[in-house]
Amino acid sequence: RWIEIDNSDPEKMLNFKEQAVAAGATMYNRIEWVAVDPATGLIYWTETGRDAPGSAWADEEAAGATHDPYHIQRAIDKGWGTPNSSDYRDYYGRIWVYDPATNYNTVLIEGGPDWDEETSPAEADYFSKHLSNPDGLNVMSIDGQSFLVICEDLNGRSYGRVPAGVSNNTCELWLLDLSIETPTADDLIRISAVPAGAEVTGAIATSDGKSLLVNSQHPSSSNPFPFNHSLTYAIHGFDQITVTDLDDPxxxxxxxxxxxxxxxxxxxxxxxxxxxxxxxxxxxxxxxxxxxxxxxxxxxxxxxxxxxxxxxxxxxxxxx
The missing domain is CATH 2.60.40.1930 (Macroglobulin (MG2) domain)
Structure with missing residues (x-):
């Protein structure tokens, strides 16, 4: 649930997390970016995830915070008991959608697919698409259709986040057609990947819709030049394609x-x-x-x- 904090009290604003927890706010696992689809007014936001949030959640629940029913049910379905359990795992995160008309949050797309072994599959057997730890988020229009722009920020390399043997986090940039009602990882459209070790730290379309500007930050220093430097790059031509042009070959x-x-x-x-x-x-x-x-x-x-x-x-x- 939403908890309003008194923004006229500087002391409360400096300690807003403690105020929200004490008032019974709902906990999530690393909330990051928020993006609004101007075509629908729906609000999308990322829950990046972290491997084992149980102990932190237990402390905050004891102080008054609550769990989203989704995480409660997920813990039951996975056999972990409660979200506070030390067994609770959230390797990949997810993207939520909030509808202001109903004041209700639902999961739009889960990260994954799941891989239950610490050692990831080999590159030859790796997933054709895998969403890990969505972070940055935006909405852009392509051919009159709204798409989410999803930036990854991997928390690690185990449990299927990258193929076995890959020694650096490998983060990708995805598009997701928002007209798909129940999307899965198979519906993602990969449009870019950043150098080894780097995070996709943001992406935004230009006002004319022709280009997408992308930030890539903190790549591995062992990468060859120029891939060992942070950068901002542009992907052009979005005004020249249709939605069907984005389909898999x-x-x-x-x-x-x-x-x-x-x-x-x-x-x-x-x-x-x-x-x-x-x-x-x-x-x-x-x-x-x-x-x-x-x-x-x-x-x-x-x-x-x-x-x-x-x-x-x-x-x-x-x-x-």
């Missing part, structure tokens, strides 16, 4: 290897999982991938390359 019935897009600037998608190698025009093998449905080619200089699958099929790829 659709391939034909061919049994042979197909790739999309070609030319490419970052991610290349395949019509099936495959082992493959990338060669330059001189025949030098540059990279090898196992059981992948997509590869990131953003680290390759612009030019022509050749992809060879495990069964010997070869495709030409142009990197821009």
């Amino acid at each position: 659709q391939f034909g019935e061919s049994e042979g290897l197909e790739l999309f897009p070609n030319p490419a600037t970052r991610t290349v998608y395949f019509n099936r999982a495959t082992d493959l190698a990338i060669y330059n025009a001189q025949g030098q093998r540059l990279k090898v991938f196992r059981n992948v449905t997509q590869v990131d080619v953003s680290g390759l200089p612009a030019g022509a390359y050749f992809l060879q699958s495990a069964d010997g099929e070869t495709k030409k790829l142009v990197v821009k």
